[in-house]
Amino acid sequence: MNAVEFILAGMLAAATPMLLAALGEMVTERSGVLNLGIEGMMALGAALGFMVTYSSGSHALGFVVAAAGGAAISMVFAALALGFVANQVVAGLAVGVLASGLSSLLGKPFESQTLIALPKLALPGLAEIPVVGVLFQQDIVVWLTLLLALAIWGVLNHSRLGLIVRAVGENPHAARAVGFSVITIRCAAIAFGGAMAGIAGAYASTVYTPLWADGMIAGRGWIALALVVFGTWQTGRVVFGAFLFGALSLADLTAQAVGASVPSQLLACIPYGVTILMLAVISSNRKRLRLNSIASLGQPFEG
Amino acid sequence: MSQGPTPLLSLSGVSKRYGGVVANSGIDLAVTAGSIHAILGENGAGKSTLMKLIYGVETPDDGVIAWKGQPVRLSSPAAARRLGIGMVFQHFSLFETLTVVQNMALVVPGAQAALAARIRALGDEFGLSVDPAALVHSLSVGERQRVEIIRCLLLDPELLILDEPTSVLPPQSVVKLFETLRRLQVKGMAILFISHKLEEIKELCDTATILRLGRVTGRLDPRNHSAKELATLMIGREMPAVVRAAPLGLGEVRLELAGVGYANDDPFGVSLSDVSLAVHSGEIVGIAGISGNGQQELAALISGEIAQGAAPGAIRLLGQAVGDMGVAARRRLGFAFVPEERLGRGAVPEMSLADNVLLTAHGRGLVHRGFISRQAERAFTADCIARFDVRTPGPETEAGALSGGNLQKFIMGREVMLEPAMLLVSQPTWGVDIGAATDIRQRLVAMRNQGVAILVISEEIDELFQICDTLHVLYKGRLSAALPTASITVNEVGAHMIGAGQPAGAVP
Numbered sequence: 001m002n003a004v005e006f007i008l009a010g011m012l013a014a015a016t017p018m019l020l021a022a023l024g025e026m027v028t029e030r031s032g033v034l035n036l037g038i039e040g041m042m043a044l045g046a047a048l049g050f051m052v053t054y055s056s057g058s059h060a061l062g063f064v065v066a067a068a069g070g071a072a073i074s075m076v077f078a079a080l081a082l083g084f085v086a087n088q089v090v091a092g093l094a095v096g097v098l099a100s101g102l103s104s105l106l107g108k109p110f111e112s113q114t115l116i117a118l119p120k121l122a123l124p125g126l127a128e129i130p131v132v133g134v135l136f137q138q139d140i141v142v143w144l145t146l147l148l149a150l151a152i153w154g155v156l157n158h159s160r161l162g163l164i165v166r167a168v169g170e171n172p173h174a175a176r177a178v179g180f181s182v183i184t185i186r187c188a189a190i191a192f193g194g195a196m197a198g199i200a201g202a203y204a205s206t207v208y209t210p211l212w213a214d215g216m217i218a219g220r221g222w223i224a225l226a227l228v229v230f231g232t233w234q235t236g237r238v239v240f241g242a243f244l245f246g247a248l249s250l251a252d253l254t255a256q257a258v259g260a261s262v263p264s265q266l267l268a269c270i271p272y273g274v275t276i277l278m279l280a281v282i283s284s285n286r287k288r289l290r291l292n293s294i295a296s297l298g299q300p301f302e303g
Numbered sequence: 304m305s306q307g308p309t310p311l312l313s314l315s316g317v318s319k320r321y322g323g324v325v326a327n328s329g330i331d332l333a334v335t336a337g338s339i340h341a342i343l344g345e346n347g348a349g350k351s352t353l354m355k356l357i358y359g360v361e362t363p364d365d366g367v368i369a370w371k372g373q374p375v376r377l378s379s380p381a382a383a384r385r386l387g388i389g390m391v392f393q394h395f396s397l398f399e400t401l402t403v404v405q406n407m408a409l410v411v412p413g414a415q416a417a418l419a420a421r422i423r424a425l426g427d428e429f430g431l432s433v434d435p436a437a438l439v440h441s442l443s444v445g446e447r448q449r450v451e452i453i454r455c456l457l458l459d460p461e462l463l464i465l466d467e468p469t470s471v472l473p474p475q476s477v478v479k480l481f482e483t484l485r486r487l488q489v490k491g492m493a494i495l496f497i498s499h500k501l502e503e504i505k506e507l508c509d510t511a512t513i514l515r516l517g518r519v520t521g522r523l524d525p526r527n528h529s530a531k532e533l534a535t536l537m538i539g540r541e542m543p544a545v546v547r548a549a550p551l552g553l554g555e556v557r558l559e560l561a562g563v564g565y566a567n568d569d570p571f572g573v574s575l576s577d578v579s580l581a582v583h584s585g586e587i588v589g590i591a592g593i594s595g596n597g598q599q600e601l602a603a604l605i606s607g608e609i610a611q612g613a614a615p616g617a618i619r620l621l622g623q624a625v626g627d628m629g630v631a632a633r634r635r636l637g638f639a640f641v642p643e644e645r646l647g648r649g650a651v652p653e654m655s656l657a658d659n660v661l662l663t664a665h666g667r668g669l670v671h672r673g674f675i676s677r678q679a680e681r682a683f684t685a686d687c688i689a690r691f692d693v694r695t696p697g698p699e700t701e702a703g704a705l706s707g708g709n710l711q712k713f714i715m716g717r718e719v720m721l722e723p724a725m726l727l728v729s730q731p732t733w734g735v736d737i738g739a740a741t742d743i744r745q746r747l748v749a750m751r752n753q754g755v756a757i758l759v760i761s762e763e764i765d766e767l768f769q770i771c772d773t774l775h776v777l778y779k780g781r782l783s784a785a786l787p788t789a790s791i792t793v794n795e796v797g798a799h800m801i802g803a804g805q806p807a808g809a810v811p
Contacts, residue, residue, distance in 0.1 A: 174398060177360070286569070
């Protein structure tokens with residue numbers, strides 16, 4: 001397998017943990033809430049997912065429990081940020097730290113254990129194309145994530161539910177005046193974001209690298225946050241950013257493998273820099289940025 | 304309390320307190336179907352609180368609200384809407400990044416295509432034309448108000464509440480709005496019309512309930528009473544009049560804009576093109592127009608908050624080209640500025656009045672070798688409070704604790720005490736009660752008589768006619784030619800406000 005095939009084969013799976021978390025965070029932020037605890041919530045999902053899958057042998061059960069765990073811990077954040085109208089930045093960071101602590105505690109007995117990953121499903125026809133074909137051999141979670149991204153795009157832009165979420169994010173006071181419960185809708189958006197972070201973590205620990213190691217999320221939650229902001233809360237851009245990051249992080253590994261004469265630390269920086277630069281360039285139109293950005297993001301709302 | 308049939312909505316003995324402040328006290332009110340009922344009162348009289356109680360935003364501490372004779376508990380706006388109460392807010396509750404029909408779809412069930420057809424049908428029936436597919440942020444204020452009204456009408460309300468609906472409209476649009484409301488009245492709808500404008504109420508309403516300091520001070524048919532009587536009930540004394548000063552000989556030009564343009568890259572903002580005006584010593588020049596037609600951008604260009612936009616030389620302040628000068632440099636020339644947002648731009652809410660004084664008056668002996676002279680600061684502040692009748696416990700009070708009118712008097716006072724040669728005032732009397740507003744206008748006229756050049760940006764046409772020597776109208780970033788107030792009518796100015804230019808022209 002040459003470098004191109006290596007990157008094509010792995011980029012979707014490498015992107016999936018970030019993409020799942022970013023899609024959830026995008027929905028949360030669209031409702032006007034900034035949840036900075038994503039990294040910790042992913043870690044908790046990763047620990048729970050690994051434990052359940054390891055004990056039961058069922059990946060599906062692992063994902064369900066990870067989603068439930070992510071949603072549950074995000075409700076602690078919701079209670080602080082919505083119930084007690086705490087500063088969202090501080091509340092998010094605090095809950096994130098709590099969640100990563102929990103993940104270390106729960107995962108301790110499973111340190112360095114491994115699992116069997118999910119099998120790859122090839123898309124008939126497409127998977128036989130030379131070189132590019134490897135792109136179409138992915139596990140089921142990757143395919144479901146892509147479908148989910150499409151569904152989220154559809155719901156946000158073409159459904160009444162999406163309209164309500166966007167309305168709450170743009171102007172919570174007006175949303176309340178026309179009769180929506182801002183707190184309920186934001187709470188639901190936070191729960192969705194938490195569940196997605198949990199699933200994202202479980203994918204990382206049970207499928208992408210099927211082993212448990214403390215701190216294995218390694219900043220992917222923060223990348224997800226950056227993807228959402230630099231992708232200007234647009235589903236398509238977030239997906240693009242995630243794939244770009246996935247491809248670049250594999251390119252970095254390839255370059256190290258062939259022994260490029262650049263220090264590996266520098267190579268490891270490239271995916272972060274290039275992804276953010278690319279998205280910043282795409283989103284640099286100030287007019288569009290102003291239209292896309294969420295007017296009430298991070299602002300406390302007393303219902 | 305009421306004669307004849309059961310009123311649609313009746314309130315008896317309704318009270319509402321916020322902490323120690325009584326906002327509404329023992330309010331009795333009866334609204335009958337097919338009536339346009341005015342709620343008349345000054346800023347702070349309790350009109351908004353009363354509407355919040357009726358629309359279910361707040362719940363009363365005492366008293367009974369009855370709908371068609373049955374006592375009801377309105378716990379939320381949704382509950383009020385279910386009964387058949389609709390409300391058009393003063394500050395619109397629309398979502399700017401959504402289209403008109405999407406805004407409707409949030410409140411009304413049904414497919415968007417069907418909704419768009421209903422929007423058009425209602426528009427035809429009641430004279431409320433608006434494009435269902437337009438994004439709300441691209442609409443004019445008048446169009447947004449139509450969208451709000453249509454959104455209410457889609458729910459078939461029996462009672463429609465309008466909160467200060469004419470405060471944002473040019474005169475011609477007011478005429479159209481009244482026509483719409485009369486058509487709704489003929490259909491049997493009851494309308495609660497909240498306003499502080501006496502002439503409008505006399506023209507439109509058949510019943511008026513007058514509030515002062517949270518209590519009902521009058522209940523009458525406004526058509527049978529003079530504006531003077533209404534005003535007396537509303538403010539508790541006779542309406543004070545501004546003495547319109549005799550024209551002065553014009554002094555030198557203190558502010559001159561020659562063909563100033565500004566390209567705004569904010570999609571919610573306005574670009575200015577070819578703006579020319581001159582303000583002379585001893586003259587008040589007014590900028591009329593509906594907010595959002597470039598007023599903020601124009602004020603920022605003159606104050607220096609936008610410095611790079613105009614080519615240097617196009618703006619001349621006190622004889623100097625200031626296009627590339629910052630705010631502080633312009634103030635040093637003898638320029639002072641009262642912005643429209645009092646909290647955040649005019650004053651820092653969390654800081655004491657004394658520290659707020661320091662923000663612009665630091666040059667007047669309040670700072671010695673880089674250290675603040677607390678004594679001088681307090682003396683300046685106390686002087687400002689005394690001279691401008693600011694009602695506050697003292698210089699150490701936080702700016703955010705003052706009422707809108709008092710804070711405006713304080714900021715005006717601070718800028719006036721800088722003894723500027725050129726003063727720019729944006730919306731001098733927004734949200735200020737009539738007494739304080741009259742006072743502020745009087746002070747502006749007095750300054751003009753002392754030779755200060757003053758530029759006033761205001762939405763209140765009556766105010767501009769009262770105090771200005773010359774008017775310009777700002778519409779979609781373009782400024783009209785100078786219109787001397789002595790020789791033009793309110794209607795002519797109104798025509799400029801909607802871009803018609805000539806009053807005889809078609810009204811959109």
